[in-house]
Amino acid sequence: MSGLLYPYQQRWLEDDSRFKIGMFARQTGKTFTTTLEIAQDVAFAELEKRRVRWVILSRGERQAKEAMDEGVKLHLRALNAGFESMETDFRLSDKTTVRALEVATTNGSKITALPANPDTARGFSANVFLDEFAFHKDSHAIWRALFPVVSKPGLKLRVTSTPNGKGNKFYELMTGEADIWSRHVVDIYRAVKDGLPRDIAALKEALNDDDAWRQEYELEWLDEASAWLPWELINGVEHDQAGIPELYAGGPCYVGIDIGRRKDLFVIWVFELVGDVLWTRQVIERRGASFAEQDQLLDEVFSRYRVMRCCMDKTGMGEKPVEDAQRRHGSTRVEGVLFTSPNKLTLATVGKQRFEDKGLRIPMGNQALRADLHKLQKVAGPTGAPRFVAESDAGGHADRAWACFLACNAAETGPVEYAYHPVPNKNSMRGNRRSL
Template identity: 70%
Template sequence: MSDALFYPYQRRWISEKARFKIGMFARQTGKTFGTTFEVAEDCQLADLDAGRTRWVILSRGERQAKEAMEEGVKRHAQALGSIVRAYEQEYRTNEATYRAMEVEYPNGSRITALPANPDTARGFSANVFLDEFAFHQDSRKIWTALFPVISAGWKLRVVSTPNGKGNKFYDLMTGDDKIWYRQTCDIYQAVADGLPRNIEELRIGIADDDAWEQEYELKWLDEASAWLSFELISSCEHDQAGDPDAYQGGPVYVGVDIGARNDLFVIVVLEQIGDVLWTREIIARRRIKFAEQEMLLDDVFLRYRVVRCCMDQTGMGEKPVEDAQRKHGEYRVEGVLFTVANKITLATRGKETFEDRRIRIPMGDVALRADLHKLQRVTGPTGTPRFVAESDSAGHADRTWACFLAVNASAVPAVEYAYEPVGRHLRNHNDRPVRATAGLGMGKGLW
């Protein structure tokens, strides 16, 4: 192992040869990079001894699996002087087909990287590396399916940043058994070991105390009062969500949380595909004028086939709602007053959508995750439930309410028209035409 490649905390992790290892590291400190070196080195050593070994890397999603292979395994293999063959292939389970990345060594050792779920965790007999395990969907089911895979003497490596207490990573990391080698490295230890990071700049930049404590200080956050747990949020993350280029021309539902001064102005765009709402775009701006807010919303209506839009009409939202209804139709734009009753309806409908996994949100969006987790349900003196979120520099759970408004917009079915649109095309933000489909709308003259 070349000491020049790694910081002391990474070298401690790589050099430990225990069969079961679990590490909790701060964000962007090289936990995947260090572990993939151990994987690549193990395959090289087996190859030099005329033997062979097998490793499987299970990542949060397909993009993360590819990054682990491209930025980790293949780079390390090259640095170690290994001659390998890299390729992609389809991996089929009973539920679906996945794209798997593979690296094969001359003597037959192989490394496979693919998205983690209970199905992909089965079917191998191999050493296993669980990357960002706390963020895997169904982490407990994955663990149940996985453990027999390594039961015949294979090694197991688990690394992650914390993600609340409701997942298997928390159970493993806080266990008091002697079987596991456990290592932690927060941002302070990483910087002390030489990692070039400006701690104060990062803390100010993340602008959320809970997110800072979890992502960088490795603290287990109490989720007792959180309306959406981190595990629930993670279960709806997808690496293809949040990309406007992925818009397929389907019906779109929009939520708008009006903000000025301290709070954010947020637009959430959800496209319905089947019975799932895919996040296509989240627009968040601070301290912008109402004219700019109006322009941003107009642009969303131009680029997407908006069926219905729900807007925060409370207080300063009265005029923006009125203006949007005048421009885009009162049937398509609905103002929602944030009364106690309406907030309960929005929050309940939003949580049910997450619980049923009928929504996909961007993967690894720290600001969004912190915002969704910030919302809390409390009981007032009269026993009436209320939803509150501590206001900080990141806003007042503004992304959460915009998301819930968009979900609420999708709750009313589209109205079918008796005529066909003629020659009308929309364009997405790259100016590519998207054909408007007849029969979807919320009111007069939508197309």
């Protein structure tokens, strides 16, 4: 199978170092190649009548399933290695479980794929593959829990990712000086030179985001100093069950709307309050939508969800949409917010507090949304007063981030309490009079 790989993949596959780490540009096959290494190790063990154990820790359940289905199982079938597959519940606590995917061979070798978590990293003595490690929540805690797992002589550790800022363990490992690590770096230029069929100019033009291009394709470590929401905060609230409207459980909802008509996006962000956590249920984005379409989208949100409060950007062209929404849905539920500097500071502060407290959940792996949240910067204005900036580009000027912050602000009121007091009917009132 190695003959089907590009040279940079072959170099990674053939490197048998005990501790191996690779920084690869997006969509260059890092997971595919590493799961091939795992499958080959299992297949060779079968031939030699021995057992091996591998654990794959991915960003979430969906990514773990992709690594297993589109990587491990695919390779094992190609290698004609017999196996059985199963799914089980892996208990993290009395209240929390995650899905564990496992394949087992005839001779007893096993490969388990799990969402990364300090608790899932414990309890094994196995070879380990950390997939997209820079994006794992609590990467330092995962690392401390994980390393004893591979302490037994001969066990291997594989770590791959694209960069994700400097505040994570992957950055420390890649930039460290320890010679024990075999390090591989494959940016988009190296991959294309080795034969990967990509049109670099077209990719860069279509992405139209210099920071994202530098980080995800040129593998630069971007400075986090000016970002209002560092990558670590964004990583910490991602969940693969967020952003799925079908998971709405009927709870109170809070909505934020950033108004855009031509160049910028029109964004509706819907949170459902579950316990004390705001779960993203839906993020609606439109570019160039007419005001009539925007009204229709908002009406559908009010129809589908139990909206307690909605905060809308009423700056500039937003005045009329806000007035129209208040007329249709009530001024007690719809509030217009002017994007003045003090108001933006309040919105951003409320939003950031939610990220720091892990009081919300956002969709996992949505690159456009992640970039929007991260591109917002707080800078000093000419008078020294703070202001927020984000380069206006094809992805808007952080429209998704402001819709998120508006929804967080809407939730600051908490759920509205309703009380029911029955009104006595006329007969009961007469009876009361007679008894007096």
